[in-house]
Amino acid sequence: MALPITLERVSYRYAPNTTPALSDINMVLQSGTCCVILGPTGSGKSTLLHLLAGVLAKHYPESVGEGVLTIGEHRYTPFPEGILFPTVALALQDHYVQISGIRDTTRKEIELTLETLGRDPLRERASIDRLLQQLGIAHLAERKPTALSGGETQRVALATILIANPEIVLLDEPATALDYGAQSRLKLLLQSLRGTSSVVFTDTRIDLPLDVADRFIVLHAGRIQFDGNRRGFLEQLPDLGDLLPVQDWQEAIHEVKGRQDSPLRQRILRAAGLP
Amino acid sequence: MKLSEQFTKETSGAAIPFIAFCIALNLTAGQITSALKIPIYLDSIGTVLTAVLVGPLAAATAGAFSNLLASAMGSPTMAFFAPVSIVIGLFTGFLAQRGWFKRWYTVVLGGALQGVIAAICSAPISAYLFSGVMMAGTDFLVLYFRSVGNSIMESVFYQGLASDPVDKIITYLIAFILIRNLPQRLTGKFAGASNIPSRSV
Amino acid sequence: MVPDLRPKLAFVLLLSVCAFVLSWQVLTLLIALVLLLPFVLPTYHPASPRARRLFLRFVLFSVALSGAIITLNGWMIQSGEPVDTILGITLYSGGLLFGIQTASRLVLLSFSVLLFFTSTPIPVCINALQQSGLSRTVVLMLLLTLHFLDTLPERIDRIFVAQEARGAPVRAGFVSRTKAFFSILSPLLLSSMAESVDRGVALELRGFLLETAPSFHTLPPAKPPSPVTVLLLTASVLIVVFSLARWLFP
Structure with a gap:
């Protein structure tokens, strides 16, 4: 069964007196959701996944955190002491x-x-x-x-x-370094996990997320810049240009406005959740 | 603290794969030195690295298994010298925990001491088990000491004293130089992080 | 199914004991026996073509080595009667005998250890160790060692080529080559440590090394030793006791 995840005012530093890797993260992920964490390198995406998997407290004993993390029935203040496998499974970026x-x-x-x-x-x-x-x-x-x-x-x-x-599957940049064929298989896999597990994955590009995710969170310097569904995310695209490679999508949306029946228009409108 | 508890404490997380790497390094370092035509063997470099970065018990384990594996891989007599590797691991770990791997001169002194200890440990094994024949170039040295009137035991020990300290000083220094260049974000993951010179990255 | 390695180990022990207490005539017979075993008993067949080559190469090496040991001892340990003079080198009987005894002991010891390892693949040894109660952590470490042994030479090659391409003086004078040595060993250690850290995390993420992790369930508990094992062990003990007695009460 999939489990819900809640983070309340979660902040994290790898060592005292360093810039926080995560600050004031608040989010509620319903069970069975497929959530993508987007953001440039160093925005805190990986840290967030490692936190959810229970890696941080054990491997960075000097680190400091605050806030509350709730996974299913369990409340952790601030984080789990040990690895949460097999409840939570994390696939690392280097497979x-x-x-x-x-x-x-x-x-x-x-x-x-x-x-x-x-x-x-x-x-x-x-x-x-x-x-x-x-x-x-x-x-x-x-x-x-x-x-x-x-x-x-x-x-x-x-x-x-x-x-x-696992009830929660975390994937750290699964699409990075995959060729086109492998990416489309990954897409099918993520779709098949929907419902049986809650899925959280990270990405620096938006192509795969727009195909599979139903929740979009954009991190920048450890803070949430955007949190919403696909439609809200597409509406915000112009403001996220500094953080994500959104140019192609913006141009496509712009271009498609003039055309009536192109397949591209339909795909984009479908992706955007518009009729 | 019980030995098994101490061992568990040393070998958390990253240490297990690292010790495995060090055992493999003991067995393959010769490949690098022979490719570069440098006349050193470095067959205990992995044991020394484990001793400093992880701990004495882990290093003793690494040393013992290096010898057993070397035996399995074509140097059958190595298995009989496993006790020497265990002593090397324990002694180096002991020195490292007392901060001997923080300055170059204590490293040289430690290497010399280690060489003498290694000679003392291996002399009875090679004398009683193999009558001083090690199937290596140093056999000539043993024969020389014998031909000038020493007993087997003495000859093997003198041979050890002539070659082991130099070998161990070189191994220690190489380990020291390598370790000094490691970033703290990596060394911080190992139980022996406090054994080495701290360095801001 | 994990094969019972104890009879084999007991046999190696018996041979090792013999190597120390018996005279060179008996040892030569035993060496011949050890050489025959891989052809006669299936248990001692080489586990792989590589193991067979290793064994054969070592046999040839031992022949050459024994010749060298006997000649050198005969020449340099000048006790007993002069036996013969070859190419201006006088060989003495005492030294020759000592050389023969040493060489036969060394060869028997090496052959028996090698016989065990060439007929038993290392993973089988590790399984047997695990069955006899070796800790899970150490078993994992040994299996990872095999993985590193598999991949390390290739990794060294890659770094070697990369350093050479960057102009590291891998073929220049001694001092430069020593510098090149660090430029190979240093990245090797760095990348392997980084990989170790990641591997450690990855293993934990799959439930390894957790305090709560139960032990492997795939291996049945070890059976009591077979009669062959008991017989071989008894023989070893008897030989040790007998030779001790002879030494103490001549």
Whole structure:
């Protein structure tokens, strides 16, 4: 089941007396939502995901935070002390490091997660097969997981965390460094997660988010610059030009106003949630 | 504190993959030096790095497994010298915790001490187990000491004294130079962060 | 299924004990036995073509080495009768005998250790260690070591090429090459540490190293040792006791 996430007045510094990586973040994410965190490099996107996954308190013992984080029924003031897996699963930006390197086939790599959780991989063969199918990597099941391409590695890395049925899935810049084909498969995957898990992912570009996300949050220097749905986001585009590569979309919207029946117009209007 | 607790304390998070890297480095550093034609072996560089950045028990473990793996990979006699690697790991970790890896002259002194200790530890093994034959260039040195009238044990020990301190001083200095150039955001993740000179990045 | 490695280990132990207490004539017989075993018993078949090459190469190396050890000892340890003079080098019987004893011991020790490792893939050893109670953390570390051993040479190559392309003097004089050495080792260490940090986080993010993490459930508990193991261990102990007794009460 998907879980809701609430952040109230959350601020975070990696060390005392440094500029805050996050300041005064307030947000409520309904369960089953697909939320994108947008913003330039260094805006605090990754920090926010690491905070939700429970990485920060443990790995940055000098860091200081305030506020309240609520995940499902649990209230953390300010953050969880340890990793919240398997409730919350985070896929890192560098998916190569998520392949353990200690198993020689993709299937065994996925089984490793189950073993860690004390579950018997033999009993869950069917669900592993289903997941492999869903991610389009059934043909990689017997291949060596450390010798795959970037897009393949990413999907295997995702499989290793999705097999635990996390209620919240966090993905750090999943679209970066993927070619066009891999991006469209990622889009399908994100769409298929909708409803079963709450999804939060980060991106520096807006193409993929406009296809899959139903909630848009823009961060700048650790502060929320924008928070709203797709339509509100598209209306705000002109003001976000300094933070995001929105030029193409703006021009397209501008250009399409004159034309009546072009497919581009329809796509853009659909994306914008307009009739 | 119990040993197992101490070990768990040293090996949190990033340390496990790092120790694994160091064991692999012990076994492959020779590849770099031979490609560059530098006549040093550095087969304990990984153990020393682990000792300084992680801790003595982790380094002892790394040293022992380096020797076992070296045995498995074609130098069968290395397994018998695992105790020497364990002592190297423990002693280097002990020095590092007392701040010996913060200044270059204590590093040199530590390397020399370590060399003497390594010679003392390996002499009985190579004398009693192998009669001083190590299948290395240093065998000639042992034979020389024997031919001038020393016992096997003495000859092996003199040979060790002649070559180990130099080798260990070089290893220590290389480790020191490497560690000094590491950014704090990385070293801060390891239990031995306070063992090394602090440096603002 | 994890194979029981204890009979093999007990056999290596027995051979090692023999190597220290028996005379070179017996040792030579045992060496011949060890050389035959990979052909006779399936348990001792080389695990891979690479292992077979490794074993053969080591056998050849040992022949050359034994020759060198025997000759050098015969020449430099001038005890006993002069036996022969070859190319102006006089060989003495005492030194020769010592050389033969040393060489046969060294060769038997090496062969028995190598016999174990060439017939047992390292991952199988690690599984067996895990089954006998080695901590999960150490098992994980060893498996990661294999991963690094797999990838490190390639990474070193890449950095080597990159440094050479940047003009690092990898082929110049000794001092420059030493500098080049740091320009290779330093990025290697830096990138590996950064990767270690990320890998540590990634492993935790999959539930490893958590205090609550249960142990692996895939391995059945170890069975009691087989009769072969017990027999081999008893033989080793008997040989040790016997030779101690002979040494104490000649």
